Amino acid sequence: MSGPAFTASLDRLQGRARMPGPDLRREVALTRVAIAVTVIATFASIVVILQPLLCGAGAGSPAALLERLFFLLIVLFLIYGGWVYQLTRLAYLRRMLAHRRVPDGELLRVYEGGSAPALAILVPSYREEPDVVRKTLLSAALQEYPNRRVVLLIDDPPEPTAPDDIKRLVAARQLPTAIRKMLQGPRDRCDAALARFRARRARGAVNRRAELRKLAALHREVGEWFLRQGRRHPTVDHVDRLFGELTFHRPGRRCLEEAEAFAARSSVRSLPTEDEIAIAYWRLAARFRVEITTFERKRYANLSQEPNKAMNLNSYLGVMGRRVREMWTTDGQRLLGDGEADKRGAEVPDADYVLMVDADSILDPEYALRLLHVMEEPGNERLAVAQTPYSAFPGAPGLLERIAGATTDVQHIIHQGFTQFGATFWVGANAIARKRALEDIGELTVERGYPVWKFIQDRTVIEDTESSVDLVARGWQLYNYPERLAFSATPPDFGALLIQRRRWANGGLLILPKLFRYLARHAVPGRAIIEGVIRCHYLISITAANIGLLLVLAVPFGDRVETLWLPLTAVPYYVLYARDLQRNGYRPSDLARVYALNLMLIPVNLAGVFRSLHQAWTGRRSAFGRTPKIKGRTSAPRRYLMAEHALLAQWLLGAVVELLHHHQLHAVFALANAAFLFYAIVRFIGLPELRRAGSPTLRWLRWGEPSKRRSARWAEA
Numbered sequence: 001m002s003g004p005a006f007t008a009s010l011d012r013l014q015g016r017a018r019m020p021g022p023d024l025r026r027e028v029a030l031t032r033v034a035i036a037v038t039v040i041a042t043f044a045s046i047v048v049i050l051q052p053l054l055c056g057a058g059a060g061s062p063a064a065l066l067e068r069l070f071f072l073l074i075v076l077f078l079i080y081g082g083w084v085y086q087l088t089r090l091a092y093l094r095r096m097l098a099h100r101r102v103p104d105g106e107l108l109r110v111y112e113g114g115s116a117p118a119l120a121i122l123v124p125s126y127r128e129e130p131d132v133v134r135k136t137l138l139s140a141a142l143q144e145y146p147n148r149r150v151v152l153l154i155d156d157p158p159e160p161t162a163p164d165d166i167k168r169l170v171a172a173r174q175l176p177t178a179i180r181k182m183l184q185g186p187r188d189r190c191d192a193a194l195a196r197f198r199a200r201r202a203r204g205a206v207n208r209r210a211e212l213r214k215l216a217a218l219h220r221e222v223g224e225w226f227l228r229q230g231r232r233h234p235t236v237d238h239v240d241r242l243f244g245e246l247t248f249h250r251p252g253r254r255c256l257e258e259a260e261a262f263a264a265r266s267s268v269r270s271l272p273t274e275d276e277i278a279i280a281y282w283r284l285a286a287r288f289r290v291e292i293t294t295f296e297r298k299r300y301a302n303l304s305q306e307p308n309k310a311m312n313l314n315s316y317l318g319v320m321g322r323r324v325r326e327m328w329t330t331d332g333q334r335l336l337g338d339g340e341a342d343k344r345g346a347e348v349p350d351a352d353y354v355l356m357v358d359a360d361s362i363l364d365p366e367y368a369l370r371l372l373h374v375m376e377e378p379g380n381e382r383l384a385v386a387q388t389p390y391s392a393f394p395g396a397p398g399l400l401e402r403i404a405g406a407t408t409d410v411q412h413i414i415h416q417g418f419t420q421f422g423a424t425f426w427v428g429a430n431a432i433a434r435k436r437a438l439e440d441i442g443e444l445t446v447e448r449g450y451p452v453w454k455f456i457q458d459r460t461v462i463e464d465t466e467s468s469v470d471l472v473a474r475g476w477q478l479y480n481y482p483e484r485l486a487f488s489a490t491p492p493d494f495g496a497l498l499i500q501r502r503r504w505a506n507g508g509l510l511i512l513p514k515l516f517r518y519l520a521r522h523a524v525p526g527r528a529i530i531e532g533v534i535r536c537h538y539l540i541s542i543t544a545a546n547i548g549l550l551l552v553l554a555v556p557f558g559d560r561v562e563t564l565w566l567p568l569t570a571v572p573y574y575v576l577y578a579r580d581l582q583r584n585g586y587r588p589s590d591l592a593r594v595y596a597l598n599l600m601l602i603p604v605n606l607a608g609v610f611r612s613l614h615q616a617w618t619g620r621r622s623a624f625g626r627t628p629k630i631k632g633r634t635s636a637p638r639r640y641l642m643a644e645h646a647l648l649a650q651w652l653l654g655a656v657v658e659l660l661h662h663h664q665l666h667a668v669f670a671l672a673n674a675a676f677l678f679y680a681i682v683r684f685i686g687l688p689e690l691r692r693a694g695s696p697t698l699r700w701l702r703w704g705e706p707s708k709r710r711s712a713r714w715a716e717a
Contacts, residue, residue: 088417223255460507505608
């Protein structure tokens with residue numbers, strides 16, 4: 001895709017080039033029709049399944065009655081997910097119809113008076129590739145917001161022994177210095193221009209027409225710097241392309257456009273005020289005036305050593321606004337002590353807001369500016385978290401990464417719909433949190449004899465989800481901004497995706513009792529039902545959908561529950577899903593691949609669910625499985641590959657059994673799912689991984705090929 005075409009595609013994806021109102025209204029109408037069809041088909045399915053009871057003819061034996069009721073319960077759980085998707089899609093479309101981008105003039109008021117709320121941008125990192133972290137840090141450092149600082153929270157072991165770990169840690173520690181050096185040139189140039197303007201203003205020697213020409217030259221110089229950095233940045237993959245566009249090329253073009261605007265305005269009669277000129281100078285200087293530093297909690301014995309992202313963030317949140325100094329115990333342990341008493345050590349700056357962004361994410365330059373504008377609006381004083389649920393990097397070259405990214409992009413729509421019903425969940429890849437809200441849910445605990453603050457609970461591995469319930473239970477609100485301003489990495493291979501999706505499936509059941517307590521005590525009357533329906537679905541959907549589908553395919557329910565109304569309940573869901581894929585830049589045919597991916601993830605999701613149940617039974621927390629973000633493939637455990645093949649064999653056998661019993665509808669359903677799963681095993685897991693594990697699928701493929709073609713194919717593979 002060419003540069004202009006990529007830019008136009010990105011603008012459409014982000015909502016900068018908005019879908020026309022008639023198109024949105026047509027989607028609204030289509031969604032309403034889909035909901036109506038789903039309701040009718042669901043009601044008809046219930047009538048058919050319970051027909052013997054409804055007609056007063058009885059349902060046969062008690063076992064047959066239980067079979068029908070059990071099957072109906074499973075089907076209703078599956079329909080429940082489709083209904084929530086359609087409902088949130090409708091809410092999302094209504095939000096997009098009502099959404100209006102705040103004009104730049106209103107956003108720029110944050111530069112007036114020098115009183116912008118302080119923002120700390122925290123980037124938690126654990127054994128990341130330095131180039132991955134560098135992109136995130138630059139994306140954060142060049143945010144168009146005047147009062148910010150960036151902190152890289154390095155969570156690597158502080159004294160590694162492996163050469164690769166040493167190299168990676170040294171590179172991470174050097175990143176802030178390298179970025180400061182990179183920004184030093186334009187920072188000095190803009191600071192000097194601002195200082196000279198202030199000196200002229202103090203002398204009363206401001207010529208506004210001349211100042212516009214100076215501003216035009218300065219913006220032209222800065223714009224050329226941005227574009228030069230964009231050209232210098234190597235474009236190796238789709239991530240580099242997006243990073244270069246958002247971080248360098250788009251700001252560069254905008255600076256050049258503003259340079260032309262200043263130059264044109266210098267020749268007209270209407271001139272800006274001195275205050276407006278001062279804001280223009282300050283806005284440009286603030287773009288490069290940012291502090292970048294690092295923090296390593298594992299260097300200090302009295303800070304949490306728990307191996308998860310939540311405690312990495314908590315450790316730094318706990319020292320913000322304090323004066324601290326390094327201390328040593330008699331046995332040689334390093335502590336981070338209080339430096340207030342003797343005024344020694346360093347003061348860790350406090351902040352009004354905290355932007356937490358994963359080390360593999362890239363932000364739009366206006367992310368902080370637009371979201372903080374929302375949080376600072378009158379009436380939003382109880383808004384705790386504002387975010388744009390992240391999107392996948394567009395243009396992924398690998399099939400698995402592209403299809404997994406498609407599911408992420410559709411999830412963005414669902415989360416936007418959540419906000420319409422007051423049921424927003426914090427999505428941890430990026431979010432701006434009001435620090436006062438985090439302090440409100442903070443708890444002082446003890447770890448290894450040391451007091452430790454927990455603002456974000458780490459009881460589960462989906463800490464952002466549990467924190468959402470903690471916040472709403474305290475009367476705080478969460479909000480999804482209706483644009484795509486953040487992008488994050490999607491695992492490129494099955495091994496890495498397995499770790500990510502297993503973690504996502506682990507914890508929802510553990511949080512459910514806390515959600516029930518909130519709904520019973522704090523939910524707003526009139527909204528409690530819909531909010532509860534949506535929030536409960538978010539926590540139980542992975543469990544219900546995967547177990548439900550597994551049971552439908554595994555249990556021989558017989559012909560007493562066969563009805564063509566059941567497939568019709570799913571048709572509206574898949575039609576809308578295909579349309580959303582297309583609107584997000586994917587092909588409608590990718591719907592089949594998404595379905596195959598979801599089938600392949602059944603064993604992975606169930607593993608996460610079983611970990612939740614194990615924790616609930618034993619009280620032992622699950623280990624936090626970080627998604628690998630390193631170069632090279634991540635090998636999948638062999639037991640998961642064997643589970644995929646066992647599932648495939650069971651569905652094939654089930655199709656044969658159903659066919660022998662003349663249950664044609666069930667047989668076709670089982671056989672179709674087996675075909676989708678077979679496709680997923682071959683295309684998503686891949687031949688190298690299958691070969692490594694001695695896969696039965698690989699042996700079957702080998703057996704089915706002529707010898708010469710087989711030899712050539714495997715040599716090429």
